[in-house]
Amino acid sequence: MTDSKYFTTNKKGEIFELKAELNNEKKEKRKEAVKKVIAAMTVGKDVSSLFPDVVNCMQTDNLELKKLVYLYLMNYAKNQPDMAIMAVNSFVKDCEDPNPLIRALAVRTMGCIRVDKITEYLCEPLRKCLKDEDPYVRKTAAVCVAKLHDINAQMVEDQGFLDSLRDLIADSNPMVVANAVAALSEISESHPNSNLLDLNPQNINKLLTALNECTEWGQIFILDCLSNYNPKDEREAQSICERVTPRLSHANSAVVLSAVKVLMKFLELLPKDSDYYNTLLKKLSPPLVTLLSGEPEVQYVALRNINLIVQKRPEILKQEIKVFFVKYNDPIYVKLEKLDIMIRLASQANIAQVLAELKEYATEVDVDFVRKAVRAIGRCAIKVEQSAERCVSTLLDLIQTKVNYVVQEAIVVIRDIFRKYPNKYESIIATLCENLDSLDEPDARAAMIWIVGEYAERIDNADELLESFLEGFHDESTQVQLTLLTAIVKLFLKKPSETQELVQQVLSLATQDSDNPDLRDRGYIYWRLLSTDPVTAKEVVLSEKPLISEETDLIEPTLLDELICHIGSLASVYHKPPNAFVEGSHGIHRKHLPVQHSSIDTGESPVSSGPAANIEQTHVIPSQGDLLGDLLNLDLGPRSTCPRCPPLTVLIACNSVLLLQVWLPAVKAKGLEISGTFTRRQGQMYMDMTFTNKALQHMTDFAVQFNKNSFGVIPTSPLPVHTPLMPNQNIELSLPLNTIGPVMKMDPLNNLQVAVKNNIDVFYFSVLIPLNIFFVEDGKMERQVFLATWKDIPNENELQYQIKECHLNADTVSGKLQNSNIYTIAKRNVEGQDMLYQSLKLTNGIWILAELRIQPGNPNYTVLYSNFATETCVKV
């Protein structure tokens, strides 16, 4: 007799019949009925109305029947909490049963019934079971504490279950220890700051002992827990590593990966030149390779993790590239991951083999895989300079196949090769141009257009080619439109005579007929540049571009370090920090790699040590979307709109209202955007800033520092940021400044270089301090002194300047200036012109005198500055 028949009953009065059967006198009949109920439940039928009848069957000595009833209870108790109480008595009784299997079953099931009223009754039995003589009951009770904590955390703490759980870490039975560790780890995740697990060397020793004896799953719990421990010194780290390394030979891949996680974390603490460090590195590679002979799903998990390990410590697997060669029958997800790792491991030593493989892959069937293989060839060219030529010729071969997506992908990577090795492979442009018509993907079209624009002078019919793209301008994607605009401008600057019409056409298309603000803005910028100053335009547009180099799509070092702490887990599979995909409080707590105590720079950057720092220096190819950024983010220089205008101009023109400027754009600072301004309030200078977190992770540990500057400006207090800055939050703060710091002349004079640090990195930017904040309140000079000084100033210290387009009369101007601590000493009217004489004093005690000539009706003011210190004068 088989059970499948239970799935097939599908009559109308089914529930009614079941009810009758459940109340049948014969035990066998009742059991049959419960089975039918469970089957109905599984396929999704509603059998909740049978609740009282099923609960009635609970009182039985038949373990199998009991289990079935419990299963039913777990599913329906929550919907019928009142009736669930009926079952409590039976649970409590079972917890006293002489058979340990029944005691454990009762306490296990009770924890799964998530009804508040039941949990109250659970406490006493649970307390007993935690101290049960039978290890099977204790190990079940340990997990039950975690269940109870999930329902009612407060109760668990109040009832002292956490202490009982901690006691179980010292239990004589390894499985009890393992389950207690698992439960405590889970509970402590929701209390990131409490030291629930209390990992001290003594406890660690107990865990390491249990590690040798418990089941494979228990070993995983213990290893995962160990990885959260921070050994106090290298000796302790080494001794833990020594006891963990045997796990690398375990048949269970999860045990191996968790052991790898512990070792990767503790490697940070070992001195790099020690013998042990190097042996450990050597020991890590064979087990990682062995993981690849497992089942495909485990291979996938292993490969995603190896991808991280290779980025963190490339030396571990650098000899093993062959094992990542793709097999014909690998599932596609394994193939794609292997390819990724192959590129990361490619080096001069193995490039010939790698290229031969990649060429092979480029002829396979799966489109994604083929594309990735073609892209990989380009990557190799960029990564291993010696191979560039071979890669290019391989790509050319592939283009000859005329397979559409292969050609397109090849052109995209060739563009990057051109950027890395300019003026080297341009001979192939002709071949590329042959395929112009077959390009239908935006990426490929944009790449081709970029190439034509960049090398316009060498392509005879560049104008024709670009013109052909222009025909369907509005149907193109934004990316293509932007590239085309730039390319035609480049072409124009190179061959102005023949292409004037073309450039006008594209400019008008971009600025007049387009709805896309980016495109319009870029169009306008070019238009202005070209119409006002073609020489500058040439300098800007055709300037030498920074070479792209090395690795692309590297994981950002801080994220990489965090992911290393999560080896084996989902986070390492997704390559995302846990809070990106886990809801609620779990996983918010970020993990860090341990820091070697002896290293000097711990205070500076707690995360990046050694290899991570190296990776940071490698440039990353900006993604397609950054083309605009390319053009404007010229350097770290001050981002002021008119750097040469004297502050007075700004003052008068801007009505003294200073808007927040973006000082540090988010793209340059891993998601931190800083905008700010300087003000002077009540004789005190302030730097008013808004910090915005545009990254996905929260930011903490902010600090600020200024470079030495002309006025000796330094912050008087640390940054008033005390709480972590959550993603998409911003914080406004005001940093008081004074001028007692060290002085160094800057160019321009009011340039201030700022460094801001947070938990992610240190970022630098520089700003121009509007001079008016240095004007002190007591800058009003005595009339007599003024006259005397004015005369004494040598001519060479005088400077004349015109302020244009200012429609204010003398009095308003004088009032405005006074607000900024520029005082009018005298005013006279000479030949219909208003003459204002002003004085101001800088924080460093330098006086500046000015004569302001205002002609009514003429919006242009003439200013004559003079003072004693030539240096300042030049600027002001």
Next chain:
Amino acid sequence: MIGGLFIYNHKGEVLISRVYRDDIGYVAQRSFMVTSCIKPATLFNVNLFVCRRNAVDAFRVNVIHARQQVRSPVTNIARTSFFHVKRSNIWLAAVTKQNVNAAMVFEFLYKMCDVMTAYFGKISEENIKNNFVLIYELLDEILDFGYPQNSETGALKTFITQQGIKGQTKEEQSQITSQVTGQIGWRREGIKYRRNELFLDVLESVNLLMSPQGQVLSAHVSGRVVMKSYLSGMPECKFGMNDKIVIDKQGKGGDLYAFCCSGKQSIAIDDCTFHQCVRLSKFDSERSISFIPPDGEYELMRYRTTKDIILPFRVIPLVREVGRTKLEVKVVIKSNFKPSLLAQKIEVRIPTPLNTSGVQVICMKGKAKYKASENAIVWKIKRMAGMKESQISAEIELLPTNDKKKWARPPISMNFEVPFAPSGLKVRYLKVFESKLNYSDHDVIKWVRYIGRSGIYETRC
């Protein structure tokens, strides 16, 4: 941890659903929606339920019914992660909303398959339906709140039976619990055999990727030592093989056997993993393999070697394109082992282009056939001795196509079975000690067998 476990059939119908955590979907509650819709007071619950329900249906829609090939064994749908493995046409999915140990989840799913197979044979829709009560009982035992517990079949079978456990004495009960939680969870006490016997199978699969010119691109052997033990009591076993590290160490120490076979006959093992019964710390420190074996069949160890592999066959391909509509293929295979040994079940698979219209084959030995449905010429030879050579030649006629894409030329693959270990591994000893019972190592009957099979054995053409 694992939030729930579902078994689907190929249509995406749920056969088994066991929810361990509230945060994920609840199949059994589908009906709940129906009832609560009648009562407007529980409208909130309905919404709550609809979201949960979606998560589980999402797996059906996005994975089982997906048109494309599966792109990843881990799928994240609506912030819920689904891990799946497929056995014939049955899908096993573990579901979670947390950052679980991914490797562990897959290992657990494999284990789950092993346990089910040990209980009722092949994993099929029918078997699952027939044993659903048993499966629920197992799931209750081996996964608690999403934490995997002892899942050794040997232990489970002592107390999860479909017969019901009646009349257990107290001793029996505590014996069960101590075994499930104990250090030796894989073996129960009190096993008795009249004849103490053990079988050792060294099963190797030799993998090769060779260039058309005969250059070895990659080659490795992945081997398994499978043991069937029928031993009484709690025997302590020690396993020895011609591991280079051990031999070299002992060779210096004056061990005669080690001395004789040091050098050429020992093999370098790249890496090995062991069944959980093996004491890993002892292996790490002394490189000796000692253990108390489970009863019956189990896999003692897995290993991998890459050096000095005996490649049993060499394939020499020759493909010539004659014009656009004809292809000439000649393949020579050479056996490369002792003439006294016989290889079996030899099969050479020569891929043909998709636009093949006809094939003429001539082979010296065995039978060859063009299989249009598989796009390949399959050449089978029943037996072949060592140091022999055989050849096949074929003319493939092609339909003219205007397909721009070239034929990908998949590699020529081979299958075979040989009665030796291509890695060169030799079992030196397997000693059995059982101090409490009166049988000694000499009384145990031991059988050792070597089988080398082809893994992925490919030659590019």
